[in-house]
Amino acid sequence: LPAWSADQALWEKSTLNRILARGELRVGLEAGYMPFEMRDKKGNIIGFDVDIARLMAKAMGVKLTLVNTQWDGIIPALLTDKFDVLMGGMTITPERNLQVNFTDPYIYIGQTVLLARKHEHTITVYSQLDDPRYTIATKLGTTGEIAARRYMPKARIKSFESEADAAMEVRNGRADAFVYDMPYNVVYAAQFPDALVHLKEPFTREALGWAVRKGDPDFLNWLNHFLRQIKDDGVYDALYKKWFEN
Ligand code: ARG
Incomplete structure:
Protein backbone atom coordinates (compact mmCIF):
# COMPACT_ATOMS: atom_id res chain seq x y z
CA LEU A 1 0.00 0.00 0.00
CA PRO A 2 1.67 3.28 -1.13
CA ALA A 3 2.44 5.71 1.66
CA TRP A 4 2.17 8.96 -0.32
CA SER A 5 -1.26 10.54 -0.23
CA ALA A 6 -1.50 11.10 -4.00
CA ASP A 7 -0.65 7.43 -4.65
CA GLN A 8 -2.96 6.41 -1.83
CA ALA A 9 -5.85 8.36 -3.35
CA LEU A 10 -5.22 6.79 -6.74
CA TRP A 11 -5.04 3.32 -5.23
CA GLU A 12 -8.29 3.83 -3.33
CA LYS A 13 -10.06 5.09 -6.45
CA SER A 14 -10.02 1.49 -7.66
CA THR A 15 -12.79 -0.32 -5.83
CA LEU A 16 -11.17 -3.57 -6.90
CA ASN A 17 -8.02 -2.76 -4.88
CA ARG A 18 -10.09 -2.08 -1.79
CA ILE A 19 -12.18 -5.25 -2.21
CA LEU A 20 -9.07 -7.41 -2.48
CA ALA A 21 -7.36 -5.69 0.47
CA ARG A 22 -10.52 -5.99 2.58
CA GLY A 23 -11.14 -9.59 1.54
CA GLU A 24 -14.80 -8.76 1.07
CA LEU A 25 -17.12 -7.84 -1.81
CA ARG A 26 -20.07 -5.72 -0.66
CA VAL A 27 -23.10 -5.95 -2.94
CA GLY A 28 -25.99 -3.51 -2.59
CA LEU A 29 -29.50 -4.67 -3.45
CA GLU A 30 -33.07 -4.38 -2.27
CA ALA A 31 -34.65 -7.69 -1.32
CA GLY A 32 -38.22 -8.04 -2.58
CA TYR A 33 -37.62 -7.85 -6.31
CA MET A 34 -38.43 -11.42 -7.35
CA PRO A 35 -36.67 -13.46 -8.68
CA PHE A 36 -33.53 -11.29 -8.65
CA GLU A 37 -33.39 -10.74 -4.89
CA MET A 38 -35.91 -11.94 -2.36
CA ARG A 39 -36.12 -13.63 1.02
CA ASP A 40 -36.53 -17.37 1.48
CA LYS A 41 -38.56 -18.85 4.35
CA LYS A 42 -35.59 -18.58 6.69
CA GLY A 43 -35.10 -14.90 5.84
CA ASN A 44 -31.97 -15.40 3.71
CA ILE A 45 -31.68 -13.23 0.61
CA ILE A 46 -31.64 -15.40 -2.51
CA GLY A 47 -32.10 -14.87 -6.26
CA PHE A 48 -30.51 -14.47 -9.68
CA ASP A 49 -28.37 -11.45 -8.73
CA VAL A 50 -27.36 -13.12 -5.45
CA ASP A 51 -26.13 -16.28 -7.20
CA ILE A 52 -24.06 -14.19 -9.62
CA ALA A 53 -22.69 -12.07 -6.75
CA ARG A 54 -21.60 -15.24 -4.96
CA LEU A 55 -19.71 -16.40 -8.06
CA MET A 56 -18.07 -12.97 -8.40
CA ALA A 57 -16.80 -13.10 -4.82
CA LYS A 58 -15.52 -16.62 -5.42
CA ALA A 59 -13.66 -15.54 -8.56
CA MET A 60 -12.06 -12.69 -6.58
CA GLY A 61 -11.21 -15.00 -3.70
CA VAL A 62 -13.08 -12.85 -1.17
CA LYS A 63 -16.18 -13.24 0.99
CA LEU A 64 -19.55 -11.83 -0.04
CA THR A 65 -21.60 -9.41 2.05
CA LEU A 66 -25.09 -8.39 0.92
CA VAL A 67 -26.10 -4.85 1.87
CA ASN A 68 -29.89 -4.60 1.81
CA THR A 69 -30.84 -1.00 0.97
CA GLN A 70 -34.14 0.78 0.31
CA TRP A 71 -34.68 1.47 -3.38
CA ASP A 72 -35.17 5.23 -3.05
CA GLY A 73 -31.78 5.59 -1.36
CA ILE A 74 -29.86 2.95 -3.28
CA ILE A 75 -27.89 5.24 -5.64
CA PRO A 76 -26.89 7.62 -2.80
CA ALA A 77 -25.78 4.54 -0.82
CA LEU A 78 -23.53 3.47 -3.71
CA LEU A 79 -22.12 6.99 -4.05
CA THR A 80 -21.32 7.19 -0.32
CA ASP A 81 -19.51 3.81 -0.43
CA LYS A 82 -22.01 1.76 1.62
CA PHE A 83 -21.25 -1.05 -0.85
CA ASP A 84 -19.06 -1.71 -3.90
CA VAL A 85 -21.56 -2.60 -6.62
CA LEU A 86 -25.31 -2.25 -6.99
CA MET A 87 -26.88 -5.49 -8.23
CA GLY A 88 -30.57 -4.71 -7.98
CA GLY A 89 -32.15 -5.31 -11.36
CA MET A 90 -31.68 -1.64 -12.12
CA THR A 91 -32.76 -0.45 -15.55
CA ILE A 92 -30.04 1.47 -17.36
CA THR A 93 -31.55 4.90 -18.00
CA PRO A 94 -29.78 8.01 -19.32
CA GLU A 95 -30.79 9.91 -16.14
CA ARG A 96 -29.30 7.31 -13.76
CA ASN A 97 -26.28 7.01 -16.02
CA LEU A 98 -25.44 10.67 -15.24
CA GLN A 99 -24.87 9.61 -11.63
CA VAL A 100 -23.35 6.13 -11.95
CA ASN A 101 -21.61 3.87 -14.43
CA PHE A 102 -23.39 0.76 -15.63
CA THR A 103 -21.97 -2.56 -16.76
CA ASP A 104 -23.13 -4.00 -20.05
CA PRO A 105 -26.74 -5.20 -19.85
CA TYR A 106 -27.07 -8.59 -18.14
CA ILE A 107 -30.71 -9.13 -19.06
CA TYR A 108 -33.51 -7.38 -20.96
CA ILE A 109 -36.98 -7.02 -19.50
CA GLY A 110 -40.11 -4.96 -20.12
CA LYS A 200 -47.85 -10.72 -20.52
CA GLU A 201 -47.07 -8.52 -23.52
CA PRO A 202 -44.24 -6.14 -22.42
CA PHE A 203 -44.80 -2.56 -23.53
CA THR A 204 -41.28 -1.25 -22.87
CA ARG A 205 -37.84 -2.72 -23.53
CA GLU A 206 -35.30 -2.15 -20.74
CA ALA A 207 -31.71 -3.24 -20.22
CA LEU A 208 -30.75 -4.08 -16.64
CA GLY A 209 -27.18 -3.47 -15.51
CA TRP A 210 -25.04 -3.46 -12.39
CA ALA A 211 -23.97 0.00 -11.24
CA VAL A 212 -20.64 1.24 -9.90
CA ARG A 213 -19.27 4.63 -8.98
CA LYS A 214 -17.98 6.75 -11.85
CA GLY A 215 -14.27 7.08 -12.53
CA ASP A 216 -13.42 3.44 -11.79
CA PRO A 217 -12.59 1.77 -15.13
CA ASP A 218 -10.70 -1.13 -13.49
CA PHE A 219 -13.74 -2.39 -11.62
CA LEU A 220 -16.07 -1.84 -14.56
CA ASN A 221 -13.69 -3.80 -16.79
CA TRP A 222 -13.57 -6.69 -14.30
CA LEU A 223 -17.37 -6.83 -14.03
CA ASN A 224 -17.96 -6.70 -17.78
CA HIS A 225 -15.52 -9.51 -18.44
CA PHE A 226 -16.93 -11.55 -15.59
CA LEU A 227 -20.32 -11.21 -17.24
CA ARG A 228 -18.86 -12.20 -20.62
CA GLN A 229 -17.12 -15.17 -19.03
CA ILE A 230 -20.27 -16.61 -17.44
CA LYS A 231 -22.18 -16.04 -20.67
CA ASP A 232 -19.48 -17.91 -22.62
CA ASP A 233 -19.05 -20.85 -20.23
CA GLY A 234 -22.71 -21.78 -19.67
CA VAL A 235 -22.99 -20.62 -16.07
CA TYR A 236 -25.24 -17.70 -16.99
CA ASP A 237 -27.61 -19.98 -18.93
CA ALA A 238 -27.84 -22.42 -16.03
CA LEU A 239 -28.73 -19.62 -13.61
CA TYR A 240 -31.18 -18.13 -16.07
CA LYS A 241 -32.95 -21.51 -16.29
CA LYS A 242 -32.93 -21.87 -12.50
CA TRP A 243 -34.59 -18.51 -11.81
CA PHE A 244 -36.66 -17.69 -14.90
CA GLU A 245 -37.79 -20.97 -16.44
CA ASN A 246 -39.28 -23.21 -13.79
N1 ARG B 1 -36.00 -2.28 -13.19
C1 ARG B 1 -36.76 -1.37 -12.39
C2 ARG B 1 -36.04 -0.07 -12.24
O1 ARG B 1 -34.87 -0.01 -12.48
C3 ARG B 1 -37.13 -1.94 -11.04
C4 ARG B 1 -36.00 -2.49 -10.23
C5 ARG B 1 -36.39 -2.74 -8.79
N2 ARG B 1 -35.36 -3.42 -8.07
C6 ARG B 1 -35.41 -3.71 -6.76
N3 ARG B 1 -34.38 -4.34 -6.23
N4 ARG B 1 -36.46 -3.40 -6.03
O2 ARG B 1 -36.60 0.93 -11.85
Missing part, protein backbone atom coordinates in the same frame (compact mmCIF):
# COMPACT_ATOMS: atom_id res chain seq x y z
CA GLN A 111 -43.03 -3.50 -18.22
CA THR A 112 -46.18 -5.59 -18.00
CA VAL A 113 -49.55 -5.24 -16.28
CA LEU A 114 -50.97 -7.22 -13.37
CA LEU A 115 -54.69 -6.69 -13.71
CA ALA A 116 -57.49 -7.13 -11.17
CA ARG A 117 -59.37 -10.29 -12.15
CA LYS A 118 -62.66 -8.35 -12.51
CA HIS A 119 -61.29 -6.63 -15.65
CA GLU A 120 -60.25 -9.89 -17.27
CA HIS A 121 -62.61 -9.62 -20.25
CA THR A 122 -62.77 -5.84 -20.64
CA ILE A 123 -59.07 -4.89 -20.51
CA THR A 124 -56.75 -6.88 -22.74
CA VAL A 125 -53.99 -4.38 -23.53
CA TYR A 126 -52.11 -1.84 -21.38
CA SER A 127 -53.26 1.17 -23.42
CA GLN A 128 -56.86 0.64 -22.26
CA LEU A 129 -55.74 1.66 -18.77
CA ASP A 130 -55.14 5.22 -19.97
CA ASP A 131 -58.49 6.32 -18.60
CA PRO A 132 -59.46 8.47 -15.57
CA ARG A 133 -61.71 5.63 -14.34
CA TYR A 134 -58.69 3.51 -13.49
CA THR A 135 -56.21 3.56 -10.62
CA ILE A 136 -52.75 2.16 -11.25
CA ALA A 137 -50.37 1.09 -8.49
CA THR A 138 -46.61 1.40 -9.00
CA LYS A 139 -43.41 1.28 -7.00
CA LEU A 140 -41.87 4.65 -6.20
CA GLY A 141 -38.78 5.59 -8.17
CA THR A 142 -38.93 2.71 -10.63
CA THR A 143 -39.21 2.54 -14.39
CA GLY A 144 -42.67 1.04 -13.75
CA GLU A 145 -43.76 4.34 -12.23
CA ILE A 146 -42.24 6.26 -15.14
CA ALA A 147 -43.93 3.98 -17.70
CA ALA A 148 -47.34 4.30 -16.01
CA ARG A 149 -47.08 8.12 -16.01
CA ARG A 150 -45.97 8.12 -19.62
CA TYR A 151 -48.31 5.57 -21.19
CA MET A 152 -51.32 5.98 -18.87
CA PRO A 153 -51.27 9.74 -18.16
CA LYS A 154 -55.06 9.96 -17.76
CA ALA A 155 -55.22 7.25 -15.08
CA ARG A 156 -54.76 7.90 -11.38
CA ILE A 157 -51.26 6.72 -10.34
CA LYS A 158 -50.63 5.61 -6.75
CA SER A 159 -47.01 4.88 -5.84
CA PHE A 160 -45.79 2.69 -2.98
CA GLU A 161 -42.48 2.14 -1.21
CA SER A 162 -42.46 -1.58 -1.99
CA GLU A 163 -43.58 -3.66 -4.97
CA ALA A 164 -45.37 -6.03 -2.57
CA ASP A 165 -47.53 -3.18 -1.20
CA ALA A 166 -48.31 -1.94 -4.71
CA ALA A 167 -49.32 -5.38 -5.96
CA MET A 168 -51.37 -5.92 -2.79
CA GLU A 169 -53.38 -2.81 -3.66
CA VAL A 170 -54.70 -4.61 -6.74
CA ARG A 171 -55.50 -7.80 -4.83
CA ASN A 172 -57.41 -5.70 -2.28
CA GLY A 173 -59.45 -4.04 -5.01
CA ARG A 174 -58.14 -0.54 -4.28
CA ALA A 175 -56.29 -0.35 -7.62
CA ASP A 176 -57.17 -1.75 -11.03
CA ALA A 177 -53.68 -2.63 -12.14
CA PHE A 178 -50.01 -2.79 -11.14
CA VAL A 179 -47.31 -1.85 -13.64
CA TYR A 180 -43.90 -3.43 -13.05
CA ASP A 181 -41.01 -5.43 -14.50
CA MET A 182 -42.21 -8.60 -16.23
CA PRO A 183 -40.10 -11.15 -14.26
CA TYR A 184 -41.61 -9.95 -10.96
CA ASN A 185 -45.13 -10.02 -12.38
CA VAL A 186 -44.68 -13.58 -13.68
CA VAL A 187 -43.78 -14.84 -10.19
CA TYR A 188 -46.42 -12.77 -8.43
CA ALA A 189 -49.26 -13.75 -10.79
CA ALA A 190 -48.42 -17.42 -10.26
CA GLN A 191 -48.79 -16.93 -6.48
CA PHE A 192 -52.25 -15.30 -6.71
CA PRO A 193 -53.96 -16.71 -9.82
CA ASP A 194 -57.46 -16.17 -8.44
CA ALA A 195 -57.05 -12.44 -7.82
CA LEU A 196 -54.95 -11.39 -10.80
CA VAL A 197 -54.50 -11.66 -14.53
CA HIS A 198 -51.10 -11.04 -16.10
CA LEU A 199 -51.10 -9.12 -19.40
